[in-house]
Amino acid sequence: MHSDPRACAHNPSDALATRAEAAGLFEYWDEHWRRFGFGYYVVRRLARAGPLGFCGVKFMTFRERRILNLFYRLDPAAWGDGIAGEAAEAVVGWTTRHLPGYPVVARVRPENVASQRVAVRAGLVRAEALDGRGLDGFDRIYLTSW
Numbered sequence: 001m002h003s004d005p006r007a008c009a010h011n012p013s014d015a016l017a018t019r020a021e022a023a024g025l026f027e028y029w030d031e032h033w034r035r036f037g038f039g040y041y042v043v044r045r046l047a048r049a050g051p052l053g054f055c056g057v058k059f060m061t062f063r064e065r066r067i068l069n070l071f072y073r074l075d076p077a078a079w080g081d082g083i084a085g086e087a088a089e090a091v092v093g094w095t096t097r098h099l100p101g102y103p104v105v106a107r108v109r110p111e112n113v114a115s116q117r118v119a120v121r122a123g124l125v126r127a128e129a130l131d132g133r134g135l136d137g138f139d140r141i142y143l144t145s146w
């Protein structure tokens, strides 16, 4: 998924080219799970084996504040079924119950309309005043609170 150009079209800095890079990313994500007990989940259908993608939150520093970065990426074969919206809603609901002190933030490229729709479905609202330069260019900011 992380080496599929369609799934990284808006975030080319996330694209992986080798198995070693994938192992490195897994280590990085898993380290967060070990330290904090939450992180980026695998998304799958209950009745079916095999991952459809990823969705979750991880701590990061944004505008000098500790926030929960909301992330989602699905296999293009699974797009368009409302799965990302359902997953993101569940994750944000979990943060409201378990980590209420931290803003949940999605940083989305302006052209990535599907991702913006997912952020809104998950309950995030646009925070234009915080828009700015990200790793892959200009980011629109969506968040739960500030």
Ligand SMILES: CC(C)(COP(=O)(O)OP(=O)(O)OC[C@H]1O[C@@H](n2cnc3c(N)ncnc32)[C@H](O)[C@@H]1OP(=O)(O)O)[C@@H](O)C(=O)NCCC(=O)NCCS
Binding pocket: 006, 007, 008, 009, 010, 011, 072, 073, 074, 075, 078, 079, 080, 081, 082, 083, 084, 085, 086, 107, 108, 109, 112, 113, 114, 115, 117, 118, 121
């Ligand atoms: C963003 C992503 C997770 C959305 O996955 P998905 O399962 O297709 O999302 P959903 O089916 O829940 O649809 C979300 C909304 O986007 C809309 N949408 C989907 N594709 C769209 C497109 N190409 N253009 C405009 N709107 C689109 C849907 O109609 C839906 O709108 P609604 O909430 O008003 O009904 C998926 O496109 C993806 O993995 N993209 C690559 C990774 C990525 O960009 N991640 C986000 C980085 S910020």
